[in-house]
Amino acid sequence: MSFEMESLYLGLIQKQAVLDLEKCNDFTVQFGLTLSHHDAVELVETRTLALKMNGRIEFGGGVIEKIIKVFCNSPYLSQHNYVEILHDLTEIFYYYKNETLDLMSDEDLIRFMKYSFDNICQGSLELLSGRELYNLARNLRFGNTPEYLNNLADEEDEEDEY
Template sequence: MLLSRFLNSMSIATQMPYVTELLSLNERTMAYNLQLTPRDIQDLMTARTQVLYSYGRVELGIEATKELIEVFSTSPYICQENYLSTLNELHEIFYYLKNETEDKIGDFKLIAMMKEYFDDECAGSLKLLRNNLEEFAENFRIQTMRQEYLKEGDDES
């Protein structure tokens, strides 16, 4: 379709100015001995584009990426060696979760929750984080359905 090609070509083209914006975050993350090189950022953005595409999502800014970097850079389980790969993995979990919770939870809230799981119950394990959040998403959907069902009942009565 003409429109989806238009959308894809534009969302890729608009990524270029973000490199500088993300590089500037290094100033804050350096406090935790973490930093991204321009090459890392390009890799990160390429991986993010693929994840967005595979989960059928569109993001025209980088607010979520910036928030993931800022929030997770304070985790004691992330070091320079696993920084980029962890960020890539976190992006995938984040967009997966956005879909599974049907966009009903805001970005910041979702990222804060991911961080809490990551640092506490999962002790820095991305695999455990994914498992825990899959379970969370399932419970969230059931709860939402129940609430909607009850609301429909209220509306009818």
């Protein structure tokens, strides 16, 4: 593929990613959270840089939409900090996707991040990244199942009962 064709293709993918993020507003508006077009463009740029910095490639829309849909009901998110936290969560996700050696699915890692962010970390990204995800990655690399994953399984069982 020529350089011009590749650039055009990447541009189209990024435009589609921006549109997908803007569509998330239809869901998140009920929580008082919305992204402007500019916010969506910047989030796609953050994703591109995070992928590059972590030596990853991604096909499709990426995980930002998944992060948005899982985190939008967090009591620690408001319109005031929404975009900044999404940038940080995107960078944290890709870093720890590598650190966990891809032993967790995207969905499981995001659910773990959300559970920890809302409960143990009480909205602290520093605790999430510097302690909870660090411990998770360390435990997974050594073949141990972190006790936190049991909490997630218990939480899922409770949700299934309703």
